[in-house]
Amino acid sequence: MVEPLEQLHTALKSHNQSWTRPRQIVFSALAGREPQTMHEIVSACAGQVDRASVYRIISLFERLGIVERLQIGWKYKLELSDAFHSHHHHLTCLSCGRVIPFDESAELEGHLQHIARSKNFVIQGHQLEIQGLCQACATKTAPAQVHKKTRNDMRPGR
Amino acid sequence: MVEPLEQLHTALKSHNQSWTRPRQIVFSALAGREPQTMHEIVSACAGQVDRASVYRIISLFERLGIVERLQIGWKYKLELSDAFHSHHHHLTCLSCGRVIPFDESAELEGHLQHIARSKNFVIQGHQLEIQGLCQACATKTAPAQVHKKTRNDMRPGR
DNA sequence: TTATTATTGCAAATTTGTCGCAATTTATGC
DNA sequence: GCATAAATTGCGACAAATTTGCAATAATAA
Numbered sequence: 081m082v083e084p085l086e087q088l089h090t091a092l093k094s095h096n097q098s099w100t101r102p103r104q105i106v107f108s109a110l111a112g113r114e115p116q117t118m119h120e121i122v123s124a125c126a127g128q129v130d131r132a133s134v135y136r137i138i139s140l141f142e143r144l145g146i147v148e149r150l151q152i153g154w155k156y157k158l159e160l161s162d163a164f165h166s167h168h169h170h171l172t173c174l175s176c177g178r179v180i181p182f183d184e185s186a187e188l189e190g191h192l193q194h195i196a197r198s199k200n201f202v203i204q205g206h207q208l209e210i211q212g213l214c215q216a217c218a219t220k221t222a223p224a225q226v227h228k229k230t231r232n233d234m235r236p237g238r
Numbered sequence: 239m240v241e242p243l244e245q246l247h248t249a250l251k252s253h254n255q256s257w258t259r260p261r262q263i264v265f266s267a268l269a270g271r272e273p274q275t276m277h278e279i280v281s282a283c284a285g286q287v288d289r290a291s292v293y294r295i296i297s298l299f300e301r302l303g304i305v306e307r308l309q310i311g312w313k314y315k316l317e318l319s320d321a322f323h324s325h326h327h328h329l330t331c332l333s334c335g336r337v338i339p340f341d342e343s344a345e346l347e348g349h350l351q352h353i354a355r356s357k358n359f360v361i362q363g364h365q366l367e368i369q370g371l372c373q374a375c376a377t378k379t380a381p382a383q384v385h386k387k388t389r390n391d392m393r394p395g396r
Numbered sequence: 397t398t399a400t401t402a403t404t405g406c407a408a409a410t411t412t413g414t415c416g417c418a419a420t421t422t423a424t425g426c
Numbered sequence: 427g428c429a430t431a432a433a434t435t436g437c438g439a440c441a442a443a444t445t446t447g448c449a450a451t452a453a454t455a456a
Binding site for chain 1: 309366
């Protein structure tokens, strides 16, 4: 198995991008973890990489296809992309916020191609996100309800 | 066909939520239009509903499943959800930004259920977004490239 | 209507994301 | 290696987006 940092090095080099310390640090903060919010990444790099640089680096990584952002309810999170993980999607629990990755089937892939063709559309990427309740929450929680008394000037569920 | 506002009334009532003027206005700003940015919605309600209230109302609508947000490149947009439209997804052109809606097939739906079951997950909703090039752009545009000299402290996307 | 409870508007505070520019690091060619 | 050119960072200042507290106002229930 290839070292993740090696892979980053290769990826940067192949795009004529510099191999720098901050980029390694940001990458490491992402590697092998659950998708994270920008805030979490910035915190993880605190003292080592400036906030503005984290943004610039994440932005670069996105353009290079090294990281991908996914929408988790109201916020977004970032994770290393398929080249560094395997292509997958997520089941997000609306109750506890847990993110469960899953692989996509060949049939599903085929469907997308079929849909795109019918619209004369050339697919370059896709996201599939499913929300619901994980086993733990499904059993202990009654179906989510919005109660009258509930404060509602807060964001919808993670 | 049911009046959209009637439908909103029913939806709010069924959740024990108040039927208020600001909510009707925000709803109307959304009804029958393309997905919009928060900014566009706030502008559409200018003078009628305060910005903070628009945020609170959209947030409520999301929790009630009245609106859904979808990621368009770096930004997000909001649209009325399936109950007020029909259930569908989008093909987004990375070149011109056009959004092409499409319906999902029964098979696709079946796949999702199958995947969820294998993880003991109860589905409550899902999003499927596809990016690529629409017919017009696919024919006239060469595939995007990342160049060395390109400034990289700007956002990716389109 | 009146009393009670939820929702709004407003102003102010946070949070997030950007920008310019000098200081520092990488990459390159001896 | 070492000097030089080019790219990347850190910093401080901004700007935009989103949230909050609270008093005023509108909606609901009796």
